[in-house]
Structures are given as structure tokens and as C-alpha cells.
Amino acid sequence: MNLKPLKRKFFARxxxxxxxxxxxKIIVRQINKQKIMAxxxxxxxxxxxxxxxxxxxxxxxxxxxTLYGEPGHAYVYLIxxxxxxxxxxxxxxxxxxxxxxxxxxxxxxxxxxxxxxxPGRLCRELKxxxxxxxxxxxxSKKLWVADDDFVxxxxxxxxxxxxxxxxxxxxxxxxxxxxxxNSKAVSKLKTGSRIASDSRA
DNA sequence: TTATCGATGGTA
DNA sequence: ACCATCGATAAA
Numbered sequence: 001m002n003l004k005p006l007k008r009k010f011f012a013r014x015x016x017x018x019x020x021x022x023x024x025k026i027i028v029r030q031i032n033k034q035k036i037m038a039x040x041x042x043x044x045x046x047x048x049x050x051x052x053x054x055x056x057x058x059x060x061x062x063x064x065x066t067l068y069g070e071p072g073h074a075y076v077y078l079i080x081x082x083x084x085x086x087x088x089x090x091x092x093x094x095x096x097x098x099x100x101x102x103x104x105x106x107x108x109x110x111x112x113x114x115x116x117x118x119p120g121r122l123c124r125e126l127k128x129x130x131x132x133x134x135x136x137x138x139x140s141k142k143l144w145v146a147d148d149d150f151v152x153x154x155x156x157x158x159x160x161x162x163x164x165x166x167x168x169x170x171x172x173x174x175x176x177x178x179x180x181x182n183s184k185a186v187s188k189l190k191t192g193s194r195i196a197s198d199s200r201a
Numbered sequence: 202t203t204a205t206c207g208a209t210g211g212t213a
Numbered sequence: 214a215c216c217a218t219c220g221a222t223a224a225a
Binding site: 044046053054055077079080081082083085087100102118119120121124162163164165167168 | 219
């Protein structure tokens with residue numbers, strides 16, 4: 001398994017391309033020499049101030065400063081008072097964009113099949129907290145993404161609207177959620193069935 | 202099976 | 214007053 005970190009160049013590209021290529025990669029979380037690993041199965045992209053679902057849609061604030069910073073840094077924030085969400089900043093400095101990691105399937109032992117599904121659960125299980133906010137994951141010893149030479153073809157990737165952004169008006173329907181068709185470890189909106197627009201290729 | 206609700210705190 | 218969530222519970 002190739003656990004070398006993806007470099008900044010990987011993240012310094014078009015956000016959709018980065019989002020799609022992150023699928024199948026491995027998140028490595030190292031806590032004193034102990035590595036927890038998980039394969040990315042579901043992501044969402046948030047791009048620019050014109051994306052009403054993006055935290056930067058209301059401009060540059062102390063909170064969103066990291067989104068405007070160098071690509072390859074972690075944007076970690078607290079949601080609903082009790083969960084963290086982990087994003088990776090993309091593109092170029094001063095343009096706010098990132099990819100939210102929504103679900104993984106376990107690579108390390110000791111995880112239930114679905115315990116890493118959902119952005120809040122993923123962070124809880126990988127122990128990603130505000131301590132890692134703004135961490136440079138191209139250089140970090142605590143958190144990075146490894147290529148693992150895992151091959152994902154275009155056909156294996158599906159897209160849908162993003163989850164939980166009903167407030168984002170015309171941006172709500174943008175198909176900026178990407179996930180692996182063949183993975184069980186993707187979030188479901190309603191019990192049993194995947195959401196309607198999941199069928200697009 | 203689907204719907205609703207409470208926990209809990211940073212942000213603007 | 215929101216909110217890129219989750220888990221529990223109730224209703225049907």
C-alpha cells in the first residue's frame with residue numbers, strides 16, 4: 001500500500017476534478033505512530049462565493065479564511081454544536097473552494113462497515129477535530145490523503161445534488177455530490193432508497 | 202417504512 | 214436564528 005501523501009499540486013486544480021479523483025483514495029489519520037486508514041467513497045464540492053451552499057457565499061470572515069488560503073489545507077468546522085466536518089481546500093489562494101469528505105469505507109480493522117458514513121461520523125471515528133483546522137495535509141504527520149494507486153473509472157462515479165443544503169436556492173440542485181456506485185458506504189437520504197437523481201451517470 | 206425532534210455551540 | 218448532522222423515538 002502506497003501511503004505517501006498527495007502533494008499540494010493535486011489539490012491546486014479544478015474542484016470538481018479534485019473531488020472526483022479523491023474517490024478511492026485513502027485518508028490516513030496518524031495518532032502517535034498508530035495509523036487509522038479509510039477509503040473515500042463520497043464527497044461534495046463547494047465552490048466560490050456564488051455557490052450559496054458554500055460558507056464563503058457570505059464573504060471572507062474569520063471562519064472562512066482557510067477556504068481562501070492555500071490548497072491542500074484542512075477546513076474543519078463544528079456543525080450543530082456537536083459534530084465536525086472535514087474539507088480539503090482546493091484551487092488557488094484567494095478563491096474559496098473545497099471538497100467535503102462525507103463517507104469512507106474502513107481499511108483499518110475494528111470499524112463497522114457503515115461507521116464512517118456521514119461527515120459527522122467520519123470525523124468522530126477518525127478523531128478529526130478543530131485541532132486539525134487549517135492543517136497542511138500535504139505535509140502533516142497527523143492527517144493526509146494517500147493515493148494507494150487505487151483505480152476508479154469514470155463509470156464507477158455517480159453524482160447527485162448535495163445533501164442538507166435546501167436553503168441554497170438555485171444552487172440546491174447542482175450535482176456536486178460524487179460517490180462510488182459500487183460502495184455500500186455512501187449516505188442515504190431516505191431509508192432503503194438512494195435519492196432520485198442518483199441515477200445520472 | 203417515513204417523520205419529527207432534541208442535543209449543543211459557533212457564527213453572523 | 215440559523216446550521217454541509219446524528220440517533221432516538223413516534224407514527225402509520
